[in-house]
Structures are given as structure tokens and as C-alpha cells.
Amino acid sequence: MPDVVIIGGGPGASALGSYLSMAGVDNAIFEKANHPRPHVGESLVPSTSRIFNEIGFLETMEREGFVHKPGAAWHPSATSGLHKMVFADFPLEGVPQDYSYHVERSHFDSLLLKHAQSLGTKVHEGVAVKEVLFDDEGTANGVRVAVAGQTMDVPAKVVVDASGRNTLLGNQLGLKKRDPIFNQFAVHAWFADVDRGPEDVEEYIHIYFLPLNRGWAWQIPTGDNVTSFGVVAEKSYFKECGMNIEEWFDHMVSLNPDLSKALAGATCIREHGAEADYSYTMEQFAGDGYILIGDAARFVDPIFSSGISVAMHSAKYASDAIVAALDTGNFKRESWLEYERQLKSGVDVWYEFILLYYKLLHLFTHFITHKEYKIEILRLLSGDVYERSEVKVLDAMRDMIHTVETTPNHLLAGKLGDIPIDFMASTPERSATG
Ligand SMILES: Cc1cc2nc3c(=O)[nH]c(=O)nc-3n(C[C@H](O)[C@H](O)[C@H](O)COP(=O)(O)OP(=O)(O)OC[C@H]3O[C@@H](n4cnc5c(N)ncnc54)[C@H](O)[C@@H]3O)c2cc1C
Incomplete structure (x- = not known):
């Protein structure tokens, strides 16, 4: 029986598996998909590299040739032109580079999961967790998984929910609170032969303002001739427009001159996908016998590409708490309060920044x-x-x-x-x- 069971095999889970394995803690990941699997969210902020560095994954990022991301550029909606920010102007403690990365998620997530496995995490792919199990006192003590058409119970001292926006445990316990302000809708696709702008900003993330409340678009170069685009606005606006997602994407692109120019000669190479209703928080990030990390705990609007950094930092803090709890043998909520504070205070800053930005x-x-x-x-x-x-x-x-x-x-x-x-x-x- 593993000491720690982790639900999901995304970046949060793999980072946690890596930290725990490095600390000698017996842990297992149950991921319902078989990697590689597609996922939205392809641009990383520099603080993510702090975690790569600590878990020994930075070499892999370089070896695999992920696109370097030197900064970010903003384009106004009414006129042509951009404002840029260069990461090299603020070196981060614990980050040995002055750039971050753009990633093709299926490849990145798959490598990260393999990395955790190489450090000692037991990885079970194609195994969905059906529910978290609790003892008579209400302490989580394992998970029920589905494998080959059967269910099986796996006991554990600590259960970590890293199931992303599936929010398995949050749903099971009724902890989820929808965000009172954000009800955004995003449509995204990949393109070849994009005009990525002037040479010095070709590898930047580009954010395009759109003349709508909470409207914006992203441009993320994930490969030599692959660029990801996404358009975002309030869901009500999408509904009012009465268009299908492809038409709506084209309509949104037409609202910004630089965005229209970037896509004028481009070819769509991956079909459009949509994401909706994605901002929420859980009432608490931990309880007796369990911890929630990454998107399973909270999701804030992705305008600043914060998601993977948050998932991986939550893994780091959760690992510290779990290692300490395994020492004391106390897995009650009180053992996770410092974890909850660390994660909440960090994501609160992101959230406030996002609110003020949209204002x-x-x-x-x-x-x-x-x-x-x-x-x-x-x-x-x-x-x-x-x-x-x-x-x-x-x-x-x-x-x-x-x-x-x-x-x-x-x-x-x-x-x-x-x-x-x-x-x-x-x-x-x-x-x-x-
Ligand atoms: C429109 C949009 C744009 C975004 N852009 C960015 C960006 O540019 N940069 C960025 O950093 N972030 C971005 N994000 C956020 C990013 O996608 C997430 O924050 C990040 O993937 C969170 O990682 P995670 O490990 O918590 O969850 P995930 O990456 O979602 O991983 C969860 C895993 O759990 C598995 N799973 C789910 N349920 C179960 C179950 N019952 N049993 C077993 N396995 C299960 C899933 O298959 C999945 O592999 C964006 C999000 C959206 C919606």
C-alpha cells in the first residue's frame, strides 16, 4: 500500500510525485487517460522553472527543445502596435534562466509523468479514480479505482486530489464555489504559417486586447511552425452572438487589427476546441486525510498563464506538509493548515492582479x-x-x-x-x- 495516493497525472501530480519520491515517500499516481493526451494551457511563467530545477527536470526541458519564452507583448484593440515586457529585467531567485517556455502539453505532461516515475513514483495510466474513501470518522483513507471493467480499493495514509478541473474530491464533498465574477468562454486552435510579428518578439506570448468586457486573445508559439491561438470573452457574449465556435473565433479575431494580421495567411492545423465555466475555488484546500492541489483546489482566469506554476508550487508546498505529517503520524486537517495558507496567499495575489487588470x-x-x-x-x-x-x-x-x-x-x-x-x-x- 502506498503512503500517498495521487489522483490525476497532470503537472501538479507529477511534480508532487517527484518531490515525494525524492524525499523517499512511497507514492502512486492514478491517471485516467493514457499519456500523451491533449490539454489546454501551453505557456509557462518563469517561476515554473524553479520547480523544474528543484526536481531535476530542467535538463529535460532543454534537451526536448521546448520553445524559449523571453517575455510577453500586449496589443491594443483599436490600433496596431505593442508593449512588451522582458523577463530578463527581473531575475527570479532559484531560477537559473532569464526565459521561460511554451510547451505542447501532451508531450510536456507525458515527459513530466515519466520523470516522476523515474524518481520512484508508481504510475498507473488508464486507471480512473471513482471516489475517495473515508473511514467512520470522516478521514480519507484511500481511493476506489476502475480498472479493466472492475473496481478496486487502494488504501493510503494521505489522498491527494490533482484531478484538475474534474475536481473529483471537491465535487464529492460539495466544496466547490463558482467564481462570482468570472464566467468566461474560450475557443482555441493551432495554426501554421502565422505572422508572429517582428523578429525580436516572435517567441513571446502575445496578448491581444479585444474591445469587449473581459475579452482577450492569446498567441503562443509551441513549435517551429505551430502557433496556438485562443479567444476569450464572457460566456454570455458567445451565447448572444449565436455563432458556432469556429465562426465566433473568426469574429473575435476580426476585432483586433494585429491579431487579424497575424492570422491572415495562416492555416488551421488542429480543430477548434472550447473551454467554459472555469473559474472557481474550493471552500478548503485540505481536510482530514486529504489535500487538493493545482486546478483541483482553485482555478483563476488564465490571462496571465498562471495555472501550471500554481499547480507545481502547490505540489511543492503539499510535499513539505506530507513529509512532515508522515513524521508525526497526524494526517488531520490541522497538519495541512500551513499548506493551505501558502497556496491561498499566492493565488490570492494572482486573483487580485487579474481583477485589477480587467478593471x-x-x-x-x-x-x-x-x-x-x-x-x-x-x-x-x-x-x-x-x-x-x-x-x-x-x-x-x-x-x-x-x-x-x-x-x-x-x-x-x-x-x-x-x-x-x-x-x-x-x-x-x-x-x-x-
Ligand atoms: C482557456 C485556458 C487557457 C489556459 N492557459 C494556460 C497557460 O497558458 N499557461 C498555464 O500555465 N496554464 C494555463 N491554463 C491552466 C492550465 O491548463 C491548468 O492550470 C493546469 O493544467 C493545471 O494542472 P493540474 O495538474 O492541476 O491539472 P491537469 O493538468 O488538468 O491534470 C489533471 C489530470 O487528472 C486526470 N484526471 C481527472 N479526473 C481523474 C480521475 N477521476 N481519475 C484519474 N485521473 C483523473 C486528467 O486526465 C488530467 O490528466 C489554461 C486554462 C484554460 C481553461
């Missing part, structure tokens, strides 16, 4: 071009969100919104997005220990 919309470019704030914004975009006792640029963003909203006839009054103001009313408490 500021085009005024956001003021912050990315402003001498005083540029590096602070870059720091956030690099994924340096954990254990922060203060994030001054978020306070400055909030102040700007407050000034615009409370000054009669302010010139920028009509330029703000419709995010509810209460979220900006007071400075949130940060909970860093360091």
Missing part, C-alpha cells in the same frame, strides 16, 4: 510602461506571488481606479471595466511568514 483594461498599459511600476508588474507576471508581505503595484492600481471613480467628470471615467468596485475598496491583508 483597468487598456489603462493597464500605463503600469507596464511606467518606470516605477514596470519591474513590479514583471515580477508578478513572472509568477513571484508567494510569501509576499506587500505588493505595492496592486495598491497603486487600486488607487488609480479609486481616483477615476471618485473624481467627478474624470477624463478616464468611461474607460474602466465593469468589475465590482468593492473588491478594490480596501487593501487586502497579505499573509507572508517570511
